Amino acid sequence: MSSTITEKILARAAGRDEVQAGDIIEAKIDLALANDITAPLAIAEFDKAGFTKVWDPARIALVPDHFAPNKDIKAAGQAVKMREFARKHEIVNYFEVGRMGIEHVLLPDTGMIAPGDVVIGADSHTCTYGAVAAFSSGVGSTDFAAAMAWGHVWLRVPETFKFVYSGKPGPWVTGKDLMLHTIGLIGVDGALYQAMEFAGEAIETLSMDERFTMCNMAIEAGGKSGIVGFDEKTTQYLQSRPEGSRARTVGQVFASDRDAEYVKVLEIDASAVQPTVSKPHLPSNTAVAAELGDITIDQVVIGSCTNGRLNDLRQAASILAGKKVHPDVRCIILPGTQDVCLEAIADGTMQTLIEAGCAFSTPTCGACLGGHMGVLADGERAVATTNRNFVGRMGHPGAEVYLASPYVAAASALAGHVATPEEVGAVKGGSR
């Protein structure tokens, strides 16, 4: 029988020859992760249920990234719970402040995820790792607690919704624009319970960073997972991970069969997609950036698990180089990891951004969820490269967030209103 890549990965993890959409399976987990918001609740459930040991201390990742470095006393207390649990159970992959990063940038970059893996995480953006041809999906704290004890997760095998992007994206059109455009077409529940498979010549041209961005936002269409097929770019990325890491040493490459069954196939002409923004208060409320008119802004946030990779910061720097952030705008950079910071120092990206007047943060989810490092006041408006623009997402419920690519966010930081790179006189020089 023919299968999609997602069905093949899940069949492997369930120890079966094949699975079909709708099957309930118990899948073996290759990695389970949680953060400083979701882990404390999971630890409480784990202890309350009477579990005394984790299934494999090397297959659990705990990352204090949301409110860390600790934003207040209560958050510090939650971080302590996670740290003490990590020590007690000798969790190998506990990442302390100074070594941590935003989980969905950090974990693939440190080589912890291999193709064909099954990853679950107590964070909705766990779907990011589909970019390396793995199955990954977000769950809640109790599911994570169960995974820590059991090493398995029950899953309903999702139907797959295939997106085929033809043509070559325009000069300022990134994976973020393709994804916002897609969510705009299908809605925030357009792929509810489904695996989103991204394919087509436009996807082949995208950098790995942009593929991570697209898979990261599968949840914003209701998706269970997002995935991109394995190709040379995947190989290059995986082979650049640390020596001896899982990404370089294990992994099984699966591909969708030509006659695999899809619940839906949507063809999108990528060459016709314009730089796109999501207006308040839903990711599906999209518009072409150039057609928005004069929407003044108070803040720009560039980074996060969605767009906090080196390429994203370089794209922003290419717009901001030699210029100054608008006097009425605070531009905050949230890099994905310490390595991203180091690389941004080495190639001058950080200097360019700081000279332009940006605040460069340590890695943290921070402002994205209105935690700290850039919370908005009532009536304030931001352009952000993050993933959600719900009411209250970045602070006061009376604030507004426009989601955009790093190019559009940087251009907006210069203009003081939602703007395109062309509007601020940018000339495309770099490559993806």
Next chain:
Amino acid sequence: MIFEGTVHKYGRDVDTDVIIPARYLNTNDPQELASHAMEDIDAEFVDRVQPGDIIVAEENFGCGSSREHAPVAIKVSGVSVVVASSFARIFYRNAINTGLPIVVCPAAATDAKMGDRLKVDLAAGTVENLTQGKTYDSEAFPPFMQELIDRGGLLEYVKTRIGEGSGS
């Protein structure tokens, strides 16, 4: 189980950020979370809600973040059951895992209005709008979900599975 209560009605795409804003996620204390339930969509909700009340919403209830604090906040605020046209998938799992009863019933969700009296019979699979005099059939849980619930929840199920030698 049968629940009867007053409806708090919302539209589609009620996200977990409005159910429990992230600014309150520096704790997992259920009472504290409940004191901010629904705050960014309905600031008066916590003052108005009575034990047994019912939240009714349209499609995609609980979309967004994976925070299990959301069903916890709703449950501890006094809400007996959430009826919606559909649920976002992580919220659906989290509700089952935290013991917050949920019911998928698009017709009842569409018709219900703020303040209506609703009677939800989980075993019979019915939703009755006492104010409007209408009765609807709700969707049954898939058999596996029902088994999880019957066995006392996910962690009890996992204990059994580990005991059987799966994954240990």
